[in-house]
Amino acid sequence: MSATAVATGPVVEKRRGEGLTATALLAPATIFVAICLLAPLAYLFRYSLNDFVATKKMMVEAVTIANYVKFFTDPYYTAILGTTVRIAVMVTAACLVLGFPLAYVMARTQSRFKNVLIILTVLPLFVGNAVRSAGWMVIFGNKGFFNASLQGLGLIEKPIEIMYTEKAVIIGIIAVNLPFMVLTLQSVIESIDRAVEEAAFSLGAPPLTMFRRVLWPLAMPGILAGTILCFILAMNAYATPFLLGGPLFKMMAPLVYNQFTQQANWPFGGAIAFILMSVTLGLTLIANLIFQRKAAR
Amino acid sequence: MARLEIQNLVKRYGDFHAVRDVSLSIADGEFLVLLGPSGCGKTTTLRMVAGFIEPTAGHVLLGGQDVTQLPPWKRNAGMVFQSYALFPHLTVAQNVAFGLEMRKIPRADIGKRVEEVLALVRLDGYGGRLPRQLSGGQQQRVALARALAIRPDVLLLDEPLSNLDAKLRQEVRVEIRELQRQLGLTTVMVTHDQEEALTMADRLVVMSEGEVRQVGSQRDLYERPANRFVAGFVGRSTFLDGTIGTPGHFRTSGGLELKCTGDKTGPAVLSLRPERVEIGLVPLEGLDNRLSGTVEFVSYLGSLIDIHVRLSPADRLVVQIANREGGFSPDVGQPVHVGWPLSAGQVFTT
Numbered sequence: 001m002s003a004t005a006v007a008t009g010p011v012v013e014k015r016r017g018e019g020l021t022a023t024a025l026l027a028p029a030t031i032f033v034a035i036c037l038l039a040p041l042a043y044l045f046r047y048s049l050n051d052f053v054a055t056k057k058m059m060v061e062a063v064t065i066a067n068y069v070k071f072f073t074d075p076y077y078t079a080i081l082g083t084t085v086r087i088a089v090m091v092t093a094a095c096l097v098l099g100f101p102l103a104y105v106m107a108r109t110q111s112r113f114k115n116v117l118i119i120l121t122v123l124p125l126f127v128g129n130a131v132r133s134a135g136w137m138v139i140f141g142n143k144g145f146f147n148a149s150l151q152g153l154g155l156i157e158k159p160i161e162i163m164y165t166e167k168a169v170i171i172g173i174i175a176v177n178l179p180f181m182v183l184t185l186q187s188v189i190e191s192i193d194r195a196v197e198e199a200a201f202s203l204g205a206p207p208l209t210m211f212r213r214v215l216w217p218l219a220m221p222g223i224l225a226g227t228i229l230c231f232i233l234a235m236n237a238y239a240t241p242f243l244l245g246g247p248l249f250k251m252m253a254p255l256v257y258n259q260f261t262q263q264a265n266w267p268f269g270g271a272i273a274f275i276l277m278s279v280t281l282g283l284t285l286i287a288n289l290i291f292q293r294k295a296a297r
Numbered sequence: 298m299a300r301l302e303i304q305n306l307v308k309r310y311g312d313f314h315a316v317r318d319v320s321l322s323i324a325d326g327e328f329l330v331l332l333g334p335s336g337c338g339k340t341t342t343l344r345m346v347a348g349f350i351e352p353t354a355g356h357v358l359l360g361g362q363d364v365t366q367l368p369p370w371k372r373n374a375g376m377v378f379q380s381y382a383l384f385p386h387l388t389v390a391q392n393v394a395f396g397l398e399m400r401k402i403p404r405a406d407i408g409k410r411v412e413e414v415l416a417l418v419r420l421d422g423y424g425g426r427l428p429r430q431l432s433g434g435q436q437q438r439v440a441l442a443r444a445l446a447i448r449p450d451v452l453l454l455d456e457p458l459s460n461l462d463a464k465l466r467q468e469v470r471v472e473i474r475e476l477q478r479q480l481g482l483t484t485v486m487v488t489h490d491q492e493e494a495l496t497m498a499d500r501l502v503v504m505s506e507g508e509v510r511q512v513g514s515q516r517d518l519y520e521r522p523a524n525r526f527v528a529g530f531v532g533r534s535t536f537l538d539g540t541i542g543t544p545g546h547f548r549t550s551g552g553l554e555l556k557c558t559g560d561k562t563g564p565a566v567l568s569l570r571p572e573r574v575e576i577g578l579v580p581l582e583g584l585d586n587r588l589s590g591t592v593e594f595v596s597y598l599g600s601l602i603d604i605h606v607r608l609s610p611a612d613r614l615v616v617q618i619a620n621r622e623g624g625f626s627p628d629v630g631q632p633v634h635v636g637w638p639l640s641a642g643q644v645f646t647t
Contacts, residue, residue, distance in 0.1 A: 193380055193382055195378040195379075195380050195382035196382045196383075196384060196385075198347075198349055198369070198376070198378070198382065199376065199378060199382040199383075199384070199443075200384075200395070201348075201349070201368070201369040201370050202347055202348075202349075202369050202370070202372075202374060202375070202376040202444075202453075203370075203395050203396035203399055203443065203444075203447060204370050204371075204373075204396055204399030204400055204447065205370055205395070205399050206368075206370050209399065213395070214384055217386050218384075218385065218386060
């Protein structure tokens with residue numbers, strides 16, 4: 001701890017034992033992250049540079065970018081990446097549009113049922129992805145509840161095809177991600193002084209103007225956090241696209257899993273995993289920069 | 298600036314009456330203060346004038362126009378909030394310009410007006426700062442400037458000084474009052490601080506339980522409180538419980554016989570201002586009511602001394618004296634004489 005004690009710049013008074021306590025508090029999480037997250041990632045990255053002999057289904061030690069080249073030169077794989085990004089963007093936008101009003105009401109309500117509202121929002125997360133998807137299958141199948149009802153009422157003749165389409169996947173991921181968006185936004189909106197909105201009103205701003213000039217910019221940290229969270233979750237969605245999308249619908253996370261388990265192609269699987277991670281990180285950073293530049297204006 | 302008229306305003310939440318039938322008329326350029334304990338309906342009344350709360354019944358007229366049904370953004374009322382409610386993401390100048398932009402005033406004029414108003418609150422040169430870079434007092438002045446910039450028909454102040462420290466509060470009081478006079482602003486302020494109310498108002502409205510208890514000048518409220526609530530809330534009073542058998546004769550619950558004014562009879566309270574009661578070591582001459590008692594408690598306030606005198610097992614009186622050089626300085630347990638002229642006592646039948 002002597003190294004930290006010799007501090008340059010403004011002198012910050014230290015409480016006795018603070019350095020030691022901080023170390024003790026940080027250590028468990030740091031060790032956990034290092035062993036359970038960073039080490040596997042490092043291994044995976046190393047694997048992604050290896051060769052794969054398809055005939056023998058065997059990994060051969062090497063240092064090559066062949067796996068990455070294979071991914072980006074084959075339109076089959078780039079199309080899957082495109083689909084994944086498109087779905088994630090659509091889901092995130094939908095969650096923001098659906099989530100903001102809900103989060104606003106929950107943040108501003110004086111009702112004593114506020115806690116009930118919060119629990120209701122989180123309730124979908126109590127059900128695992130697989131179980132929920134199975135439920136969706138029952139509802140949206142061609143003979144499912146949704147189509148049977150509409151047909152029974154004579155509103156449609158042929159069942160609307162939802163299961164095993166992109167629609168089902170989008171609806172499914174929105175349902176999973178919405179609570180994350182709502183909770184993130186709600187806590188940020190709650191921290192915005194209500195009087196600020198009233199001040200805007202009293203100065204002559206109608207509700208929409210108030211929203212654009214005051215609420216939206218002030219909620220920006222929450223919008224950013226919620227959007228990033230939602231986007232990352234959507235990019236990496238596994239169970240929902242796998243179960244609701246059907247065998248022909250492909251997204252990145254199921255593809256990675258498929259390479260590891262079905263094809264036993266660890267190098268290529270590793271490469272795809274790293275591409276997915278880099279694209280997610282890259283797009284998140286770009287979005288962050290754009291939003292921040294806007295906010296700075 | 299304009300005249301503000303509040304007619305039979307009522308706000309009910311279910312069975313709870315936040316405001317019951319409040320009618321007030323505020324003249325052009327007048328500074329009216331709504332004073333009362335928390336929960337008395339003063340803030341609700343102010344918020345109904347601002348348009349944030351829709352009244353259950355009654356009307357708000359601003360400059361002769363009925364604005365009861367208008368949303369706040371169509372009312373042209375400048376409001377200063379207790380928390381100031383500055384836009385934290387906008388600079389001081391942008392905060393002040395906000396209302397002007399809403400009024401579609403040309404950009405060049407906005408810049409000029411913002412500078413004028415900031416100079417008015419002595420914040421010239423601070424336009425480029427963010428609210429969080431300012432002290433509490435400066436933030437308060439920005440909030441005031443922002444409300445004044447729109448040239449409001451009425452200025453509404455919701456406990457504007459309660460977040461300032463005591464010393465600053467006294468300065469800002471005077472500042473706001475001078476600005477208000479100079480600009481001839483019709484102003485309604487809400488406060489629970491009676492010193493603040495007394496120093497700033499042209500006229501005061503004392504409220505409790507959603508009702509107006511008395512409207513009047515500082516002198517009216519202090520010298521001629523209309524009821525026991527006002528007597529206790531504005532300034533300080535000692536209340537002696539008792540009954541009036543025949544008009545002019547008050548008998549306390551402790552059995553003391555006192556003279557009082559008025560022609561009412563029945564159960565009543567006698568209210569006395571502590572500084573209007575005289576105290577001495579020898580019987581006092583020339584006073585209508587003369588009693589003896591013992592000093593039970595003394596609190597030394599610096600320039601003043603409060604003396605609590607036990608008159609009977611059921612009656613205790615507070616006497617306040619100036620702390621003069623060589624003046625009366627009582628000790629606990631000391632026998633003393635007290636007295637007051639008939640006019641010092643005020644009787645409210647209960």
